[in-house]
Amino acid sequence: NAGVTQTPKFQVLKTGQSMTLQCAQDMNHEYMSWYRQDPGMGLRLIHYSVGAGITDQGEVPNGYNVSRSTTEDFPLRLLSAAPSQTSVYFCASSYGTGARANEKLFFGSGTQLSVL
């Protein structure tokens, strides 16, 4: 198994540009999520999904959209990038839903995004 795969690893955008961060997992995990990591702020939850067709907001959802059309993929979209979205983004997945959701998250290796 490849685990959680994120692409790209690095990206530079200009303010106002749009892009999609890709995330795929091959572990048949129902739960998937996106975090951003900023210096001194730890990991903050952006959006999450408990299964195909179901998404919900996390702590810092503004400026980001997600969809979950398949169990394997959970892309994160920036419609109009802003410098405040410069960060390292991590996708994570885990088994189960409901009360057992997001236990033992498996993280991808991250995408470093810079918005100029």
Add this chain to the structure above:
Amino acid sequence: GESVGLHLPTLSVQEGDNSIINCAYSNSASDYFIWYKQESGKGPQFIIDIRSNMDKRQGQRVTVLLNKTVKHLSLQIAATQPGDSAVYFCGERRRGGSNYKLTFGKGTLLTVNP
């Protein structure tokens, strides 16, 4: 507000010593806690977890202690090695509407001196 926090942002220990990383939480309804290790340039990796109905759980060279009375969580690493140098995050699972959310503290940087 409710949050998961850390007492010390940095911790420096000598190789072979035991390390203790602390974490405070404020949500008494959190039912599950977890520790992750993050090495430079990599994604977080699971270390150990504990449910709220337990006080202690041991893994290989690591022990997690949960004190619900004072809402405190700690990670103990025995015989710390240079490879243990990393940022350590504690996380708590709390209910957010109809689902559960796993949120994390800001992290503690552990440096192991040879």
